Amino acid sequence: MNDQTLFSIFFSAMVVNNFTLAMFLGLCPFMGVSARVETALRMGLANIFVLVLTSFAAWFLNTYVLESVPFLRIISFIIVVASLVQIVEMVVKKISPTLFRQLGIFLPLMTTNCAIFGLAIFQTNRGYGFLQGITFAVGAGLGLTLALVLMASIRESVEFSDVPGIAKGTGLVLIIAGTLSMAFMGFAGLL
Amino acid sequence: MRKTTPSQDFIRGIWKENPVLIQMLGLCPALAVTNTVKNALAMSAATFFVICCSSILISTCKRFIPNEVRISAYILVIATFVTLADMMLQAYAPVQHKELGAFIALIVVNCMILGRQEAFSAKNNVFRSLLDAIGTGIGFTIALVMMGGFREILGTGSFMEISLFGPSFEPWVIMVLPAGGFLTLGFILLFMGYIEQRKKTKLEEAEAVEASS
Numbered sequence: 001m002n003d004q005t006l007f008s009i010f011f012s013a014m015v016v017n018n019f020t021l022a023m024f025l026g027l028c029p030f031m032g033v034s035a036r037v038e039t040a041l042r043m044g045l046a047n048i049f050v051l052v053l054t055s056f057a058a059w060f061l062n063t064y065v066l067e068s069v070p071f072l073r074i075i076s077f078i079i080v081v082a083s084l085v086q087i088v089e090m091v092v093k094k095i096s097p098t099l100f101r102q103l104g105i106f107l108p109l110m111t112t113n114c115a116i117f118g119l120a121i122f123q124t125n126r127g128y129g130f131l132q133g134i135t136f137a138v139g140a141g142l143g144l145t146l147a148l149v150l151m152a153s154i155r156e157s158v159e160f161s162d163v164p165g166i167a168k169g170t171g172l173v174l175i176i177a178g179t180l181s182m183a184f185m186g187f188a189g190l191l
Numbered sequence: 192m193r194k195t196t197p198s199q200d201f202i203r204g205i206w207k208e209n210p211v212l213i214q215m216l217g218l219c220p221a222l223a224v225t226n227t228v229k230n231a232l233a234m235s236a237a238t239f240f241v242i243c244c245s246s247i248l249i250s251t252c253k254r255f256i257p258n259e260v261r262i263s264a265y266i267l268v269i270a271t272f273v274t275l276a277d278m279m280l281q282a283y284a285p286v287q288h289k290e291l292g293a294f295i296a297l298i299v300v301n302c303m304i305l306g307r308q309e310a311f312s313a314k315n316n317v318f319r320s321l322l323d324a325i326g327t328g329i330g331f332t333i334a335l336v337m338m339g340g341f342r343e344i345l346g347t348g349s350f351m352e353i354s355l356f357g358p359s360f361e362p363w364v365i366m367v368l369p370a371g372g373f374l375t376l377g378f379i380l381l382f383m384g385y386i387e388q389r390k391k392t393k394l395e396e397a398e399a400v401e402a403s404s
Contacts, residue, residue: 022369024223028302031215071278074296075270082263109302114219117300121293166384170215174377181370 006135009128013139016188019115020147021181026115030148031173039102040152044145046088046103048138050110051119053084055137058120059130077120085110115144150180200311200319204326210303211334212379217303221335222372224294228351231339232332233287237276237295239328242304244272246324250312265308266299273298303331341375342366 019025026047033043057080066073089107093100100107110116119140123133154176163172195203208214211221220238224230245268249256256264277295280288288295298304307327312320343349346366348356365371 024219024369024372025297027218027222031218071274074274074277074299075267078266078270078299079263082266114297114300118293118297121296125293166381166388169380169384171377171380171384174373174380178370178373178377181373182365185368185370 004132006132009132010135010139011190013136014143014146015184016190018143018147018184019118019140020144021177021184023118024114025118026113026144028109028113030151030177031170033103034148034151034173035155037149037152037156040148041145042099043103044141044148046092046099046107047110047113047115047144048141050081050084050088050116051137051141051144052134053088054081054116054120055123055133056130057084058123059128059133062124073121073124077117081116081120085116115140147180151177154180197319197322200315201322201326204323204328204330205333206330209330209334210306210327211331211376212383214303214306216306217301217331218376219297220294220301221331221338222369222376224291225335225338225342225372225375226346226367227343228336228339229287230290231335233280233284233291234294235328235332235335237273237280237291238298238301238304238331239325240276240279241269241272241298242307242328242331243321243324244275245269245304245308246312246320247317249308250315250317250320253313261313262305262309265305265313269304269308270299303327338372338375338379341379342371346371 013019017023020027020030029043029047034040058077061076061080066076085108088110089100092103092107119137123136128136151173155173158172158176167175204210210216211218217238220234224234245265248268249265273296276298277288280291280295307324311323315323340350343351344355345363346368348354348360348362363371366375
C-alpha cells in the first residue's frame with residue numbers, strides 16, 4: 001500500500017503529472033480529436049468513464065486473481081481494457097448516436113490508447129488501493145480532458161490565423177503541445 | 192492495394208513511410224523515453240523484437256484467425272511478446288529496465304505494431320511480413336535515436352554519456368523535460384515540411400521553365 005493522501009494523488013494526476021502533457025500518454029486522441037472543443041470535451045468524458053472502470057477492474061484483478069501469476073499482468077490488463085472499450089462503445093452508440101459518429105475511429109482506438117492501459121500499469125506499480133486507484137483515475141481523466149479542451153480551443157483560434165506553409169498540420173500542433181507542457185511545468189512546485 | 196516488390200516492403204518503413212515521423216504512430220514511446228540515447232536504443236530494441244516476432248507469428252497463423260476476432264487475437268499475440276521482452280530486459284539489462292519502467296509494458300498499446308499487423312501481416316506471406324516488420328522497426332529506431340540524440344546533446348551536453356562540450360556548456364534543461372520531447376518532434380516535423388515545400392517550389396519552377404521554352 002502506498003500512503004499518499006487522496007488529494008495529492010488526485011492533484012498530481014490532474015495537473016503536475018498530467019497524463020498527456022507530462023507523461024505522453026493518450027497522444028493519439030490528443031492529436032486526432034482536438035480540432036473542436038465540443039468533441040474534445042466529450043472524448044474526455046468518455047475517457048474518464050473508461051479510466052474509472054479500468055481502475056476498478058485492475059484493482060480487482062490485482063487483489064484477487066493475479067497475485068500468484070504477476071507475469072500475466074500485461075495480457076490480462078489488455079483484455080480487460082479491450083472488453084471495457086467494447087462496452088462503452090455499445091453504450092455510447094445507444095445513448096448518443098451523434099457522439100458515436102463524431103468520435104468515429106477514435107472510440108475503438110481507445111483500446112490502444114496508452115492512457116487507459118498506462119493507468120492500469122501505473123496503478124499497479126505504485127501499489128494503490130481501491131480508493132486511491134479510483135481517485136487516480138478521476139484525476140487522470142480530468143487531466144486528459146483539460147489538456148484536450150485546452151488544445152482544442154487553441155487550435156480553433158489558430159485555424160483562422162495565417163501560419164507559414166511549413167507549419168501547417170502536425171508540426172504546429174506539437175509545438176503548441178510543447179508550450180502547453182512548459183506551462184504545466186509551472187505546477188510542479190505545488191506538491 | 193498496389194503490388195510492391197520485397198525490397199520496397201523493406202525500404203518503405205525506413206524513411207518514406209517512417210512510422211513516427213510520417214505516419215505519427217507510436218508517438219507515446221517516441222516522446223516519453225527519448226531523453227537519452229541509451230533509453231531510446233533500449234526501447235527501440237524491445238519494440239523491434241516485438242514487431243518482428245508478432246509479424247512472423249501472425250502471418251503464419253493468419254489462416255486460423257477468424258476475421259471477426261482478429262484485432263483481439265493480434266493484441267494477445269503482441270501482449271505475449273511484450274511480456275517476453277519485459278522479462279528479458281529485466282534479466283539482461285536491469286538498469287535500462289528500471290529507467291524505462293512502465294513504458295516497456297506500454298509497447299502493447301503502440302499503434303504502430305498493431306497497425307503493421309492489420310495492414311500488412313494479415314495479407315502477406317511470412318517472408319515479406321518479416322521484411323516489412325524489420326523495415327518499420329529500423330524506421331522507428333532511426334526516429335527514436337535521432338530524437339534521443341538531439342535531446343541528450345542539447346539537454347545534458349553529452350552523447351551516450353560522453354561529455355561533448357566541456358564544463359563551460361550550459362545545458363538546455365528544457366530538452367530533457369517532457370516539453371522538450373514535444374518541441375524536438377515539432378521542430379523535426381517543421382524542418383521536414385520545409386524540405387518538402389522547397390522540393391515542391393523547385394518542381395514548379397522547373398515546370399514553368401519548361402512551359403515557357
